[in-house]
Amino acid sequence: MKSKCMSSMLVLFGLISGIWAWDSGAQSLTPMLTVEEGYFEMGRPYSGTAIGEQPVHTVWLDRYQIGMYPETAAQFTAFLNSNLSILEDNKGNPYTGGIVHAYGQPIACDQKDSDNVQIFWDENKFAIRSWGGYGGQLFPMDEHPVIRVSWYGAVCYCNWLSQREGLEPYYDVSTWKRYHPVRNGYRLPTEAEWERAAAWDGEKHWHYGMMSDTLDITLANYEAYPSPNPLGLEIKPYTTPVGWYNGINPVTLSTPEILTRDARSPVGAYDMSGGVWEWCHDWYSSTYYNSSPGRNPSGPAKGYYKAARGGHWQRIGYDARCAARNTDITEPWQRYYFLGFRIAKSDVELTHPSDRNHDGQIDHEEAMGSIDGWQSGDLSMAEAIRMLYISERGGAYFYNPELEPPLHWELAESEE
Numbered sequence: 001m002k003s004k005c006m007s008s009m010l011v012l013f014g015l016i017s018g019i020w021a022w023d024s025g026a027q028s029l030t031p032m033l034t035v036e037e038g039y040f041e042m043g044r045p046y047s048g049t050a051i052g053e054q055p056v057h058t059v060w061l062d063r064y065q066i067g068m069y070p071e072t073a074a075q076f077t078a079f080l081n082s083n084l085s086i087l088e089d090n091k092g093n094p095y096t097g098g099i100v101h102a103y104g105q106p107i108a109c110d111q112k113d114s115d116n117v118q119i120f121w122d123e124n125k126f127a128i129r130s131w132g133g134y135g136g137q138l139f140p141m142d143e144h145p146v147i148r149v150s151w152y153g154a155v156c157y158c159n160w161l162s163q164r165e166g167l168e169p170y171y172d173v174s175t176w177k178r179y180h181p182v183r184n185g186y187r188l189p190t191e192a193e194w195e196r197a198a199a200w201d202g203e204k205h206w207h208y209g210m211m212s213d214t215l216d217i218t219l220a221n222y223e224a225y226p227s228p229n230p231l232g233l234e235i236k237p238y239t240t241p242v243g244w245y246n247g248i249n250p251v252t253l254s255t256p257e258i259l260t261r262d263a264r265s266p267v268g269a270y271d272m273s274g275g276v277w278e279w280c281h282d283w284y285s286s287t288y289y290n291s292s293p294g295r296n297p298s299g300p301a302k303g304y305y306k307a308a309r310g311g312h313w314q315r316i317g318y319d320a321r322c323a324a325r326n327t328d329i330t331e332p333w334q335r336y337y338f339l340g341f342r343i344a345k346s347d348v349e350l351t352h353p354s355d356r357n358h359d360g361q362i363d364h365e366e367a368m369g370s371i372d373g374w375q376s377g378d379l380s381m382a383e384a385i386r387m388l389y390i391s392e393r394g395g396a397y398f399y400n401p402e403l404e405p406p407l408h409w410e411l412a413e414s415e416e
Contacts, residue, residue: 029165030075032065033267034347035193040200042192043289044323046207052286052325056205059192060295062401066189066197067342069242069270070145070278071157073118073128079157080108080119080126082164097121099335100153103173106333107153116236116337117148134232134253143241145276145340151188151306151332152176154279154341158186161343176332178281178298181360181398181412182346188281189344190298191325194309198273199322201266207321209272209310210245210263215317217251219263220274222311222320228252237337238313243270269342272310273320276340277330280307284326295408296401305330312338350399352409353378354387360396360412367391382406 039060044053080087086102087095095101100108111120111129118141119126130138149157155176159169162185170178170185178187189197198209207213208220217228221240229238230252240249247262265272272278282288282299284307299307308330311320315338318324330339351358354370362370370387373379386406390397396412403410 030071031068033068033269034065035197035267037063040196041205042195045205050324053323055289057289058294059297061192061196062296062348064193065345065347066269070276070340070342072143072242073146074142076146076149076157077119077126077128079160083160102156105152106150107156108149109335132234139231144239145242147237147276147337147340148335150335151279154188158343161186184350186343186345188279188341190281191307192297193344194280195322197267197269198265209265209322211266215320218261219245220320221313222274222317223314274311275313276338277308277312278310279341280309282307293402295404306332308339314338360398362387362391362395362397364391
């Protein structure tokens, strides 16, 4: 993927010359931003009537990474074309167009299913459409956030990307749950991780995902009057290339003298307010905040709707707030033209420092090394005792992100 600076140069070139160009070549990994471990205040800290956004509560998050941008149509198309052998129609037959299925679930669709979709099936592979827009130009959808992808589709993409990058797939597609113990691959951000990256600067919880408590059309693509439709597209959705709101691109191509502002979140992520809604890992519950764990919450154990965050191009600014949570339309099989996703990845060591072989086993000698670590000040006494306890009960352990230290090093056996 070209840098957003280069993207902006292409936009300006198009404005000057009347020619639109976009690089649709080989797709690279979305830049990942590191969010350091620590506490933050989750939930709406100001007055309002929307359900499910309170009470405000303190949450600890381990160190993690989150995508600087939502995933694009070009990136998702690369995933589809790399996995043609597993794609099916709704009857389990080899895919030939329409709704795309994998592992028994709908994951995406092409132009045969809906005209408002970026991807189409052509000569036994997927390709990306171009839509007419401002000045009669054709705008390729390559670098726009992918839309009409289900939660299942986002999960399949994360697993594919993990394998491509030499990591372990995070999700078990036979159950659509995360593997247990957790793995190191790409995944969807939890609601807590998404909100932390969008809103929290270490002291303040901002209303919108660019360190602002107010919103206007220089900062985000949302339903405003008149509706921005930045590229003057003739077909919905009225999206933009990811990272459009960077202080260089115009608010709309028809008003090149009015520029966007650099709309980065506190951690440096773009498009966290407006653009497209973004799938999260969690099941959604309006009452979850009343009983959610204080450490790395990942949502209820089950539910009917999956969480989605950020608002979108067809919703008012109030819905683009960082604390806003969806309510009743995001079943995991749904594929809307205002719904996409961004990726995340845990950035915490999943093996204990005393586990010299990194094999998920602590023997007696390694456990005694934990005692040395306590005496040198590298480990707490409680953690050293914990590793001795585990070594005496078979030694198999795993990291459980939702438990408090030192219990987050959990026995892999059932004796405990």
